[in-house]
Amino acid sequence: MGLEIVNEVRKDYVHDLIGSGKRVDGRGFREYREISVERDVIKRAEGSARVKIGNTDVLVGVKLDPGAPFSDAPDKGVIITNAELVPLASPEFESGPPGENSVQLARVVDRGIRGSEAIDLEKLCIEEGEKVWIVFIDIHILDNDGNLVDAAALGAIASLLNIRIPNERYGLTGESTLPMRDTPVAVTAVEIDGNILVDPNFNEENAAASRLTVISNADGTLSGMQKSGSGGLKEEEIAEVVEMGIEKAGEIREKYLFS
């Protein structure tokens, strides 16, 4: 209960500051917090990355297991994305089965990767109709200071860029790398009192009525989008987020995925 009241007070603080053109941490409206991407942090995983955006800290691990393909796609690998909002990461998170926020987070990240066709699923076929690689993308939130989607999506693609296919472990032979065909990057913004703020921190997310994530690819095409929150957005606001999303995704891709 106490926590809710504190969050209410912080909400007012965010609104007041924005009224005078400022953000709680002094950033510009179109400015990200500092980002860091550390790859291959988990030796047991076939790919991993730890992404920090300000105080937000997300660990993504990718595991590959041989398994049965879907009957309607016998020659294609399978992607399964999961997110856990573990109680260690925030006083708002509770243990238990995945709630709607963790389901949404995983599905939005999954949508970006799928829509971009970054992974050539046919390259993941081991034996048609029998055995394919199942790519498990597991998103583990360590510290939640807002904008989990962008951190998780960046962690997922950063992990996928360095996958080692564990052939030996299963007595298989074949390619040991998985070349990525694209690099989808998510950019999220919130709308607060008619202003668009990119990369919202926890207090800004809490104060915002609506949030929009735009996932875009290296060539500027869009491969996923999700509005969330109990507010609405104007067409011009959406256009602003899309335009900024493509621009920021380009910067993030250059700086943190190809360096």
Place this chain on the structure above:
Amino acid sequence: MKEGKGEIELIKEGKRLDGRGFEELRPIKIEVGVLKRADGSCYFELGGNKVIAAVYGPREMHPRHAQDAKMAVVRYRYNMAPFSVDDRKRPGPDRRSVEISKVSREALDPVVMREYYPKTSIDVYVEVLQSDAGTRTAGINAASVALADAGIPMKDLVSSVAVGKIDGEVVLDLDAMEDNNGEADMPVAMVARTNTITLLQMDGRFEKEEFERGLKLAMSACHKIYELQRAALIDRYSESVGEGEE
């Protein structure tokens, strides 16, 4: 998963497989107040989609710790009947329906005047009886009318439709064949009076310009659906006054 992409020709001689033009909606049928026990209800057909929405409340919210001391909480349950799809769907919530329930609730939240009923819940139940792509949009259209039928104060109705891309063309209101073989799908919900977008999702691949065109197309179709929703409500309440049946 977008299977079989490009394997089936979805546009022939400028027409879609069911004969529609690119910017044409499927036939829509709306019936208001179709359930006796619910406080409000609506049956909505969009082409091969058949959905029914019921509203209960405002009523005391359980569990109590989920109450909001300042306003009503809208709860939305999107559920597909096991027989609504080709391969039987296992009953109960899956990850897809959890997400759809969340974004659909958030599509309606902006119009429901929740501050009138603190500590209560307004429960919206949407059952998909038959599905043909676009079920979440049909569900939102039905739910919005059902909320009005329940007498819940609202700023406006919410209207919803999807746009997508098939054979390289931006088209309105994909059916299941088009959705399964198309390149992109984007459900949109809108408050017609203010042109405020309350649901926006996209999967597949869109050029920026295609997205912009698609959004405009969806918005203009939402205005058409809005008129049908209004007409259905007016029709219902102009005919039944004085019967004393309920």
